[in-house]
Amino acid sequence: MSWLRALKETARAGLTIERRRLEPLIALRGAAGLALVVGVSLSLFGPAIAASSAFGAFQAAIATFQRSWRPRPVLALVSGASLAVSTFLGYLTGSHTVVFMCLLAVWTFVAGMAWAAGPTGGIIAASNVAIMLVTVTLPTSVVDAAAHAGMIAVGGVVQAALIVLFPVRRWGAQRDALADALAAEADYARRLRDDPVAPFDPLPLMTARSAAAVTPREARRRPADLHGARGIAERLRPVLASLADPALGVPAEGLERVWVRELLGAAGSVLDAAARAVRSGDPVHLAPTDLGVLRTPDNEVILVGPARRAADRLDALLADVIEIAEGTGTREPTDRADHAGRHRQPDPRHRPDPAHEPDPAHEPDPDHPAAPVHPADLAPSATDGRTRPTLLRLIPVILKAMRRELHHGSPILRHAIRVSVVAAAGFLLGTALPFGHGYWAPMAAVMVMRPEFSQTYSRSVARFGGTLVGVGVATGIVQAAHPDATLSAILAVFCAWLMYLLMGTGYAVGQVCVSAYVVFLLGMAGDELSQTVTERVVLTLVGGLLAMISYALYPAWETPRLRNRLADWLISDGRYAATVIEQYADPTATSHEDVRAALLATREARVAWQEALATAQHEPVRHRGISRAAAADAQHALSQLGRSAMLLEAHLPAASSASVPGAAELADALRRATERGAKAVRERRVPDWQPVAEEVARWDVPATAADPAPDPVVRKGATLLLEALEEFSQALDYRGGSRRADIAPRAD
Template sequence: MSWPRALKATARSGLTVERRRLEPLVAGRAALGLALVVGVTLALLGTEAAISSAFGAFQAAIATFQRSWRPRPTLALASGASLALSTFLGYVTGAGAHLALFLALLALWTFLSGLAWAAGPTIGIIASSNVAIMLVTVTLPTSVAGAAGHAAMIAVGGLVQAVLVVLLPVRRWGAQRDALADALAAEADYARRLRQDPVAPFDPVPLMTARNAAAVTRRQARRRPAELHGARGLAERIRPVLASLADPALGVSAEGPPRARVREILAAAATVLDAAAHAIRRGEAVDLPPGAVAALRTPDTGALLTGPPRRAADRLAALLDDVVETAEPRTETASDARARPTLLRLAPVVAAQMRAELRPDSAILRHAVRVTAVTTAGYVLGTALPFGHGYWAPMASVMVMRPDFSQTYSRSVARFGGTLLGVGLATGVVQAADPGVYASAALAVGSAFGMYLLMRTGYAASQVCVAAYVVFLLGMGGSAWTQTVYERVVLTLIGGVLAMLAYAVYPAWETPRLRGRLADWLVSDGRYAATVVAHYADPAGPVCADVRQALLDTRATRIAWQEALDRATHEPVRHRGLSRAAADDAEHALAQFGRVAMLMEAHLPERGAPPVPAAATLAEELRRSTERAGKAVRERRAPEWDELRETIATCGPLMEDPLLRKGAGLLLDALDDLAEALATPSSPT
């Protein structure tokens, strides 16, 4: 994609307003916390303390809106405490009085916030926001004691938001309920699509999200509703059973009475899964339509389906019964919850992840270097310019910069557009009404409420409210609107331009790394298939921990590939060895390879079943061949499957299980398609 097209695409995405379900109660609770903090501190301690506490409460509330499965009070407390520490250290190092010392701290703090993205977007966003708000709050104190007081008020702001989350709960466990319900609903949609397309693709993201949501701390495990435990694991097991039931390669013809029966079972399964998803989302009892229950239990299944399809239908009915039982609200809680470390125990894990990114080829390290250089340069430039309020430039930069090109550019455009509109609207109100301290505080709280309400509908929409919030908040301290409008707009533009220039000068493009991402997916797919096939040689039943882990690994590499491909689509660089057409064909081939392995997993032999010794040889060759192929893909060579083809030809007659024999051939066909896709001459995208 050329630079003009890339800039146009990112600008359009940055200004897009998404249609999302609004959460007015949650937004109202966050605004209430902000109002309490501002009102009380304004009445008791004065304007500057109110502004400090407002920043703490404002940022803490934003932290509770992040897509994290940790308790919201914990996020609010962590945000308030880290911002308080940042502000105090910023003042002690001498912001304004000792510019060189403060710049050193700013560079260190910004570099660490950039590396924090290695631990995930939630920690990255909180760390970046702390740097941005620190740039403002360090200008408020006038002494070390005053800095300590301001830091304390910021921490109090976070504490108030945490207490309100506890006292005024809105949909307890709502995020976890939604994640699990979305996974079951995705399974239901998959079942319906399989009725028309027996080889329909399935997006594993909802299942991965539900898995992340299922990890809890010990404290959470004691309080988690029982219906949130167990259904996710069942949904994981249902997906391959649905696929194997629908696939014509396993015995059910494309038309005729057996296929009609399969479609009926799939429709009934979709109805049951939707009912379970609805019950879990709302915390209600499962309401099963009688027609769906009757369709699953009709006795003619045995007369119409035989072999693998019959086993799949029976297993599906049993799994759906378990889903319905698990989804019923109960009082007891699960004792074997997936463990999530506390924040204190998470600290060394995050530190290790950050250290792991200290390597030359790391996109996170490049982001940390970029954001550090831009923030410090922006602060120096903003201080040197005769505008005053020079912190707006670095604040804009650190807030918009992300590890990838498209988000950085789209957010830069959205922030400038939102700032221009928000400052203009707030200025009009100030000019027309000339509000006093308390009226400005009320307007600031109202702007914050709008931001909390709209923050998930698009970055541009939320920035309108953020800009107005800052204008009104600083107006409480006596800053005239003329001191915040022109300077903030110009400096925000400078900060956005610096951020975009930094990515152009020192990029971290995904496009050249696409082959590596594809190779990772291929190797993990091969290990998954090899692990499944190996269990035919050593039957251990349908539920195996090593198969489960291999499946999770291949899902993670597949999602990493898809995310990288999406980012590369908007980058202004050539394909460098992998055209878009080749990438699409290779993705289809690997998805088919993983799907065949999943079908074989759905029919793993029961413990004690007769072993198939030849399967062990095939499994080992699958692992070796895909690892060699992964190396070839990284080196821009087409993979070869001669040894695997010979192994299948040799072992095929020795494999008595027809499903295993058929699956081996389908795996090889998918790998041949992959080799053909990568052998296609590349053309610019």
Template sequence: MSWLRALRETARSGVTVERKRLEPLAAARGAAGLAIVIAFSLWAFGPAAAASSAFGAFQAAIATFQRSWRPRPELAVVSGATLAVSTFLGYLTVSRPALFLALLALWTFVAGLSWAVGPTIGLIATSNVAIMLVTVTLPTSVAQAAGHGVMMIVGGLVQAALVVLFPIRRWGAHRDALADALAAEADYARRLRQDPVARFDPVPLMQARDAAAVTSWQARTRPAELHGARGLAERIRPVLAALADPAVGVPAEGPARDRVRELLAAAGAILDAAAHAIRHGTPATVPPPATATFRTPDTSTLLKGPALRAATRLGSLLDDVVEATETPVPRPRPRLRLRLRTRPRPRVQPRCGQAFRTAERVGTTPSAGHLDVQGGGSPTGKVKVRPGLLQLAPGAARAIRQEIRPGSPVLRHAIRVASVAAAGYLLGTALPFGHGYWAPMAAVMVMRPDFSQTYSRAVARFGGTLLGVGLATAIGQAFHPGTYLSATLAVLSAALMYLVMRTGQLAAQGCIAAYVVFLLAMGGEEWTQTVPERVLLTLIGGLLAMLSYAVYPAWETPRLRARLADWLAATGRYAATVVGHYAEPAGKNAPDVRTALLASRAARTAWHEAVDRARIEPVRHRGLAPAAAEAAAEAVGHIGRAVMLIEAHLPEPGDPPVPAAAAFADALRTATAKGAKAVRERRVPEWGAVRDALSAWERVGVRDQVVRQGAEMVVDALGQLSDALAAADGGQDVGRPAVGSPSGS
């Protein structure tokens, strides 16, 4: 993509208003906390201390809006405390320009590295540095600087207290994540009726899993309906795919296919009802026709073999989903856990899976729903406890250390933002406008580790600052509001920013600019700096940010092969783990399969995020053209989908082992690891060992049709991957056996 087109695309994303759900109550709560802090500080300490405490409360409220499953009060406290430390240290050195410049560069460098921990921590650290540039100008003595720091901490504590005392939709984000996962599977079931190999995006399931990890305090108060449904959702997806796919199920047309379509439609209706119930905290109201579809007696006559097993399994899982929303079962004490796991749960009335469950049983192993209700959120029945912020510190430090290496995009971002902050401060100080912190503040606020966010935010920052500073300065110079009126206008600007911060950067940045202007006026700053001066300094900061990315970029495009190799290796480990269980049957509850699947999903997500970023970068493909990348991703997706079909029919512990499956699994694991290395080195992978292992298995005899078809799909998809990479390198078609493969992943 050319630079002109890339700039146009990123600018459009920066000024586009996203239609997301507004949170007026949360915005009002944040504004109320800000008003309380400002009013108390004005009454007790005066305008300057009020401005400092207001910055702390303002930033703390922003921290509570960041998407995080951890208790948001902790984020508010951490934000206020870190801003206080930054301000105090900054004031101690601000009178010595060289020392302050060194501290600014160091502080900004650390804030840039904090993106390795996650976007929430990165945003908080970056905002603290930007606000620190303003707050260091407010105190007039060391004692005042310490007092201002204390008031910033108080501002964070006030916002945290309001979050605790006035929770808004408590567990709402967790409910939404789980409901979105079930709704996504409902949509998937309906799409499978028309396209038996339709794609499924696992992102909703990944978000639901992330939300299921709770702190020890949250585990004691979590609603019962959030305990088990997520594990069930994970198990439903492969069963839906196995039921619909004609390669391992029923023919593409005929009475059996019509029955499968009816079951899929009913499953969609039941999953939608469960999603609605979890989202609103009410019992599920299942449509009677959907339940009646699973009670139809002739299902066991129309469906045979793997299709009947999948239908039976689906009915059982849907039963458990509905029960998870209807019956708030309290979590038992640890000493009762083993007894409750082995005892079958009584059912009040027959539901989806009861009518034909006896025709061909999948097994008696408790489902993930039973385990989740007892154990708290993981398919293995163990409570998945999320550590607190202090417990996360060693992991955060380890993540930062891992990014201090050549070629790391986070390290490049840290160097870039530190250099720009120092250059912006020097330039802003040298210009005869006064208040030169507007330039480095604008630069730090817009810079992100990737190109698209930096450029889109730069456009939104400049446009929003132009509107916000222009309007606020015009009001100030026209009416010269006093301390209390300026404070009121600052609170109103903050309230509007809290309301629109999720709908577009342009409006949010305008509100932030107006807030800073009104707050500085409340602190005693004269209305001497004009609109053109502030806008010019902001423009300088934005231009420095954009220029830094052009001079010292961290493009995602050259790393696409590495991302593809990671995805291939993770998918190969997942495939080998699943196939290996046919040599050592362990039933549906296989923790190693679950771990391998999660690693494959994470690698898939990293690949797609990299492709999205690379799509709008103004650089050449450097070895992996867009068409080749799409074809290669399609092939790896085929591997994952084929393995998912095999996973839906894992053998039970009592089934006879298949020794030949172990050899095929080992060949898969070794070949995909070597293939990933070949992809990184721009070579075409070879899959002869995998084909030989499959041929040896077929000579022994593959008893299960699902396993045979799935293994052939895997081998065919590996051949497709080599074809795509050979075409990307200008080589010849490596050839592959003519075996059909699914078109979805």
């Protein structure tokens, strides 16, 4: 993509306004906390301290809107405390330009590295640096600075207290995440009726797994319907896929296929009902006809072999989902699903529900719509009963994540260097310009800069446009009404409420509200409005331009790393498939934790590849990477590789089963071949799967007549794995259909 086209697309994205579900009660609570802090500070300490405390309460409330599963009061307290420390240290060095510049560079570098802990940490850290540049100008002495810092921290405490005292939809985010996972499974079941090999996006399951991590305190208060269902939803996907797939399920045509379609439709309805119940906290309402389809004795007559086992497991898993959604489940239900086979009568407590449409999906963070929450914030593990570390125990995790990013190729390190240099340069330039209040330029730059190109450029355009509108509107109001300190405070609180309410609709809309908020707040503190208007517009433009120029001069392009991302996904898929096949080689290994860990690794690698590909398609750079056509074909092949392994996982043998001859050799060949194949991808060569093909072919020719026939499930699954690997090589073959394999991807 050319630079001109990239600039046009990022500008359009930055100015886009989206329709999102609004949360007026949460916005009202944040504005009420801000009003309380401003009102008390204004009456007791005067306008200057009131302005500082308002910034603290304002930022603490914004922190609670970020996409994080950590308790909201904790986010408010961390934001208020960190901003108070930043303000006090900034004031101590503010009178010495060189010392302040050093502090600003170090503080901004640390804020940039905070992105290693996830988007929430990076956003809060960047906001603290930006607001610090304003608040350090308000105090007049060290004692006064301490008072300002104290009131900023009080603002965070007030917002945290209001969240505790006036909760709005407690556990709502966790309920939405689990309901979205169940609704995704329901949609998957319905799509399998018409497309037996329909794809499935695992992101809702990954999000639900992130939401299931709780602190020890939360674990004691978590509702029963949020415990266990996510694990069952994970196990439902391979069962649904294996039931529908013609290779390991039922034939593509005939009575069995018709009946499987009925089973999948009923499963979708039951999962939708469970999703609605989890989202609202109400009882599950099921249609008796759906339960009748799932639990009819016809399953034993119509379905045989693997398909019948899958139908029995589906019945058991859905019963567990219903039980947990009703709040009657008290454990992680594993026994029934593993020993499925008996039939259940419909529960008389269930009554029909005429509405079977899934609820809207949970809305992502506007700054990072596709990005999952970072592991440093979640501390994930394998079960729903896992715990998230406390803040003190999280510090070493974050520091370790930062250390991992301290290498030249890290986008996080490059972002930290960029933002620290731009902040220092912006402060010097703003000070040198004849406007005064030179902190507007570095503040704007810090707020818009992100590790990605498209977000940095789109936010720069959105911030300038929003600033222009917000300052213009606020100026008109002030010139018409000439508000005093009290009215200015009221107008500032109103703008903050609009910001909280509309911040999910787009960055430009939020900046309109923030710009007006700052104008009214500084007007309350006695700043001359004429200065504010001019410098806000001009210096915001300067800061945005500095941010954009810095990325052009010191970029962190994702395009050159596409092959590495693809290779990582290939390795993780190969390890997952090999781990599953090893279970057939040694069924006595009753623990499937290795399979679970391998599955999670391949999901993370897949999401990393998809995010990298989406980012690369908007970068104005050409690199000898991989063409868009080859990337699409390779992605499809690796998806089929993972799906084939998942089908094998759905039929894992019981501990009493005999080992499958040749399974261990196949697993070893698969693991080694994918590791060598990943190396070939990085070196721009076409992978070779001859060792895997030889192991698969060996099963067709038994050594002696006395040798047992290979397990049909494993034999068919191995063939599917080999076909997916060969399709992957064809996607990357320069002599094949992907003739432009050396060209970087282009956006549509």
